[in-house]
Amino acid sequence: MDREKLQRAIILLSGGLDSATLLALVHSRGHDCHALSFNYGQRHKGELAAASRVARAIGVVEHVVIDIDLGQFGNSALTADIDVPKHETVEDIGEGIPVTYVPARNTVFLSLGLAFAESRGARHIFIGVNALDYSGYPDCRPEFIEAFQRVANLGTKAATESGQQISIEAPLVDMTKADIIAMGSGLGVDYSLTTSCYDPIGEYACGRCDACLLRQKGFQENGLEDPIRYKKTGDIPTSTD
């Protein structure tokens, strides 16, 4: 196995703070980073521009954006005409899996990451899932990642013919949002380039969806100011809703 291929890594990059931190971490370990983003019919398509900014700022070998219209299937507040739930504080976020869940999204993303990894001869796929400060999605849990690892081992030519397993790595899975922001700040991540909001109003984050609330809590716990702009801070001249 040549060293170059060992070093090649696929990073699933959404443009949010978790995946930006992940990219900075993987980059700091000396990997050649191949970033993969998805134009999947999400209402917060602005995250793709954020992903490009982050990829450029941190440094990648390539940044591939795949079109896969999960909106064709519907049934999620992120891809269909269903309201994104809003709350006043993070404590108000309900139990259970919310309507922002996109059916089988991380299975789809990892499967395309696997195709990309095998095509590039990469031996690592990094995904920024997190099972502590998260929205309760089943496909963010460590047991899901382990199950997908087995699929990768059995379903690829690389692993079955050449013994070159592709490892699925989720280094943020057990970290709190505050831990992630602390680590990323240490790595020099510019969080002003990122976006987390499920339901942005133009350039502004809504400040009240689960993603905004969890993000804000993470910055607060670090005693840091979140550098992005929120609608509820009153810095929007005119409101559209």
Added chain:
Amino acid sequence: MDREKLQRAIILLSGGLDSATLLALVHSRGHDCHALSFNYGQRHKGELAAASRVARAIGVVEHVVIDIDLGQFGNSALTADIDVPKHETVEDIGEGIPVTYVPARNTVFLSLGLAFAESRGARHIFIGVNALDYSGYPDCRPEFIEAFQRVANLGTKAATESGQQISIEAPLVDMTKADIIAMGSGLGVDYSLTTSCYDPIGEYACGRCDACLLRQKGFQENGLEDPIRYKKTGDIPTSTD
């Protein structure tokens, strides 16, 4: 669980003879069939027209075609500018995984099938993989299907929150091509609607790729004539290669 949803099934439909037989089988069991096909950058795009013909002939509730350009990743004779291997007889097909392998294809297809199933409230996904008369692809083996079942159990809201597991079923996996054709003939499948060739010349199958050779062997073993047209039978007025 209402009976209607129990009956709903997703069928991955390529337009080849295996998936046509699969659809006929699932339909004969009384399922409401939701067919899913993929426009993935394959050179044999004519299979999508075949999939439509088959879906119409057998009867489906809906037939969804998803665009997912696996050609963006390259690295396969089916999606990139790499020659499809040709042989004179089925015995000449080599050992090992051929260059027609598309990285992680069935993982991608099953993941999208899973998203579709969850969106539709379907409890079954049928895939026409076959591990006897096949091209040696790792993602056609029973152990791969079992591994993906675990991903489906852990990675969906349906299974984790409501206990509604989505079963991944591959009823053709241990059948020979001859067995599949015999069963399909009994179910009334019109194989003239299907296509198997990896490298067709217009309306004609090449007759020499792995898929053509395995198909022809299956018909011969049943003492049946394959109703599609092959280039090597000499029934093409002008050749382009």
